[in-house]
Amino acid sequence: MKRMMSAIGALLASTVFASAEGELQLFNWGDYTSPELLEKFEAETGIKVTVSDYDSNDTALSKVEAGGGGYDLVVPSANYIPIYVEKGLIQQLDLSRLPNHENIASQWLDVPWDPGRTYTIPWQWGSVGIAVNEDTYSGDINTSAMFLDPPEELVGKINVAPEMNDVLSLALMYVGGEPCTEDTEVLKKARDVLMAAKPKWQSMDYGATPKLAANDMLASVYWNGAVFRARLQNDKVKFGYPKEGFPLWMDSVALLSDAKNIDEAYQFLNFIMEPENAGLISAFARYANGIEGSEAFMPADMEDAPEIVIPDELKSAGKFLPTCSPKALEYYTAIWTELRK
The missing domain is CATH 3.40.190.10 (Periplasmic binding protein-like II)
Structure with missing residues (x-):
């Protein structure tokens, strides 16, 4: 008191x-x-x-x-x-x-x-992964290709949450790098993949939960609990854990x-x-x-929600993000600024 x-x-x-x-x-x-x-x-x-x-x-x-x-x-x-x-x-x-x-x-x-x-x-x-409406796409969703090289069914229907560290980390792990790297060759690969993918996205929006639930967007890079809440309203929403690596x-x-x-x-x-x-x-x-x-x-x-319980075969792909060095952050910011134009 x-x-x-x-x-x-x-x-x-x-x-x-x-x-x-x-x-x-x-x-x-x-x-x-x-x-x-x-x-x-x-x-x-x-x-x-x-x-x-x-x-x-x-x-x-x-x-x-x-x-x-x-x-x-x-x-x-x-x-x-x-x-x-x-x-x-x-x-x-x-x-x-x-x-x-x-x-x-x-x-x-x-x-x-x-x-x-x-x-x-x-x-x-929690984790950062990929939400997908299984009525639209029924293939493998445990990959960052869902937003970096999306299947035709999802082109123009994908949202990417505009959280710099999460998005760049997914892209870096997708091209074989590590989060917060200072390797300019790897950073360029991630940048190129992101810039090529962006025209295939619908939006970069934080408010994806109600839109996923209402089918106003059919895929999104998003956080597991927020996707869980969308699934409770729309059981066609599924959550994928990118096998190339995903942030915890x-x-x-x-x-x-x-x-x-x-x-x-x-x-x-x-x-x-x-x-x-x-x-x-x-x-x-x-x-x-x-x-x-x-x-x-x-x-x-x-207790057993698929958004909470990471499949055993994908657990090793999840990693907590480090704190980036000033140099890595400088590279991140440059890529992010270009991506957000």
């Missing part, structure tokens, strides 16, 4: 520098935060959470770096967390204030992007260095590590999370 303020504390809180007790500002991906979770948190703590949305890691990073947003918590992907740490944008957590930290599953506790989980708390994790990701919650609502933020971080509450997060967005025991509180159809 939020703390009662003394008369002196109330007087101090009236200054322009004081945080607003009972409030919390969460900066998160769009359509990614469970309303039920927020309602439960407010009912139990009295803390009102305001969610501001972003559509890409780069957008979130630039807004946080610019300052002035008033955000307390942000939810970056794994390969961006070292950038936040290096730039001093997030603060190390006081684990003594997070008794539920012990609920983090062991596989997600000592991760390369945040050893020992001292800066972040798991939110959700984990989004995690971090406390911003300039956060004002510190106590409220710690209450929220501890709250989402309760298995029941982590289950609410996954039940809404349809991704797995990193909290031990949360499966018992998820919908039964998540």
